[in-house]
Amino acid sequence: MNGALVTFRKELLSYCVSPVSWIVGVLFYWWRGLELRALVDYFARYRVDQELLPPQTYSLGSTFLMVVLVPGLLTMRSFAEERRTGSLETLLTAPVRDGEVILGKWAAATAFYSLLWLPSVLVLHVLEYGPFLAADLAFGPVFAAYLGMFLLAGMLLAFGCFASSLTDNVLLAALLTIMFDYGLLTLPRQIAGLLGEAAQDWRVRELLDKFDVMRNFSEWFARGLIDTSQVAFYVGGIAFFLCLCGISLAARRIG
Amino acid sequence: MIRVRDLTKRYGSFVAVERLSFEVGRGEIVGFLGPNGAGKTTTLRVLTGFQPATSGTAELAGMNVASDSLGVRRQLGYLPQEVPIYPDLRVIEYLRYRAALKGVPAKARAGAVARAMDKAGIVDVGHKLVGHVSHGYRQRVGLADALVANPPILILDEPTSGLDPNQRRRIKQVVRDLANEHTVLFSSHILGEVQEVTSRVLVIHRGVLRADGSPAELVARGASRRLRVAVRGEPGALASALAAGGIAADVVVGDGLASAVAELPAGADPVPALAAALAARALPVHELRVELPTLEEWFHAVTEGADRGEEAAAAAQEAGR
Numbered sequence: 001m002n003g004a005l006v007t008f009r010k011e012l013l014s015y016c017v018s019p020v021s022w023i024v025g026v027l028f029y030w031w032r033g034l035e036l037r038a039l040v041d042y043f044a045r046y047r048v049d050q051e052l053l054p055p056q057t058y059s060l061g062s063t064f065l066m067v068v069l070v071p072g073l074l075t076m077r078s079f080a081e082e083r084r085t086g087s088l089e090t091l092l093t094a095p096v097r098d099g100e101v102i103l104g105k106w107a108a109a110t111a112f113y114s115l116l117w118l119p120s121v122l123v124l125h126v127l128e129y130g131p132f133l134a135a136d137l138a139f140g141p142v143f144a145a146y147l148g149m150f151l152l153a154g155m156l157l158a159f160g161c162f163a164s165s166l167t168d169n170v171l172l173a174a175l176l177t178i179m180f181d182y183g184l185l186t187l188p189r190q191i192a193g194l195l196g197e198a199a200q201d202w203r204v205r206e207l208l209d210k211f212d213v214m215r216n217f218s219e220w221f222a223r224g225l226i227d228t229s230q231v232a233f234y235v236g237g238i239a240f241f242l243c244l245c246g247i248s249l250a251a252r253r254i255g
Numbered sequence: 256m257i258r259v260r261d262l263t264k265r266y267g268s269f270v271a272v273e274r275l276s277f278e279v280g281r282g283e284i285v286g287f288l289g290p291n292g293a294g295k296t297t298t299l300r301v302l303t304g305f306q307p308a309t310s311g312t313a314e315l316a317g318m319n320v321a322s323d324s325l326g327v328r329r330q331l332g333y334l335p336q337e338v339p340i341y342p343d344l345r346v347i348e349y350l351r352y353r354a355a356l357k358g359v360p361a362k363a364r365a366g367a368v369a370r371a372m373d374k375a376g377i378v379d380v381g382h383k384l385v386g387h388v389s390h391g392y393r394q395r396v397g398l399a400d401a402l403v404a405n406p407p408i409l410i411l412d413e414p415t416s417g418l419d420p421n422q423r424r425r426i427k428q429v430v431r432d433l434a435n436e437h438t439v440l441f442s443s444h445i446l447g448e449v450q451e452v453t454s455r456v457l458v459i460h461r462g463v464l465r466a467d468g469s470p471a472e473l474v475a476r477g478a479s480r481r482l483r484v485a486v487r488g489e490p491g492a493l494a495s496a497l498a499a500g501g502i503a504a505d506v507v508v509g510d511g512l513a514s515a516v517a518e519l520p521a522g523a524d525p526v527p528a529l530a531a532a533l534a535a536r537a538l539p540v541h542e543l544r545v546e547l548p549t550l551e552e553w554f555h556a557v558t559e560g561a562d563r564g565e566e567a568a569a570a571a572q573e574a575g576r
Contacts, residue, residue: 006355017343087339093303094356095328
């Protein structure tokens, strides 16, 4: 696993010095700050229950940005740039397994994504000690929500790595991931709408619910409920897309 | 250290390398020569494990590239043709990263990086961003990367391409200095360069090995030689002497001399017979010598010239049907 660790460190350093990462971070926190101001104002005015916090938070545009746009922007360079510049050849002729390289790159993207979320913990501090909530903040649901976001991001970033391994065009890699992320967020509900009556069948409903990421968040993670089948869904998704990425690199070797 | 047997690499219906076989011994520096598109890079990519062969085997340090790719890569330093390095890292950071990736222990890493930088002559740019150093330095950073884990085998794919003469000289000197410690396979399409650096040359053309030997040997045995003779006397007398020596050539007159140039078939040595014929006719000899072709001419003969020969033979065969 030395190769994965070395790749992780190098990639994390690259994220930290990349202008794209800084632009994403600044945009996210600028937008987040504006939204938080509106949210705090709302809570201060109405002194509502914490129950209302999750739906309010997940409907924020910055969350949408972090789920739909950011995974694509972070992972677009991971393999596409290496293919474009030719550095993939030096990387894959080093004594390191393809799987270690993939794991290192994915872990670095997930770690940097998590770092982007980290300052939002300060928001909880403000909410807990400010005169906004009717009762003390319950940290269980907060932990579950962060876990859910981490798992979802892990899966989307794994898809991003896979998309990036398919092309040497960085923008195309980003677009593929953004389209996938947007589809994952919106398609289950659109499909349910299109199916009409058929969507009421419990088997169809269960399948669609499983893929309905927003519903998973608002009804499970945000309430502090961690369903192992959902955890398995995201972990399985991560493994599936990382394996696809490995196949894509192997196919590239065969030429 | 390197053993290749019947190596073939196809991309769809295109055959990039066909039944290539050669061996490189421990400590040898071997030039891998061929025109652009000959199959050099494809062969090197198979040897480094970047791409699998369609058929045949390649062994490095006794390990099969296909079945023990990781083991082979641990014995190998590779400099690709275009040196792709991350521009946002400093040279020293890049080499530390590569040393770590290649499994150099943490305690030995600083020393290994310093040694590689010293050998490649890049100590003065160690703290510059890779994106800010010149092409020549970048090439040398790539060379330092190949050397950093001190591998026994080095594969260098056109290490001097795109460099100015001074930079080329520096790289060639570095490669020559590696001779005692490493086995080096050095690809190039520039003949003089290979001749200066290596003691043995493999010539590949259209994916097929065309020659294997020292430059002097190959020139001596591979291509036709030229006889040059000039005498003070009648052109008819020279023509009759040439005929007596079994040499077919046209005699020309100029500057008071009768002279002739003839292509000699491989293995032929008509000089003693010709000298005797000239002496019998009492012709004062101004010049009598056999010229070896230059390495450039020889290279042309085994690549482009051979193509033309094959095409002519095929056309003759077609016409005969």
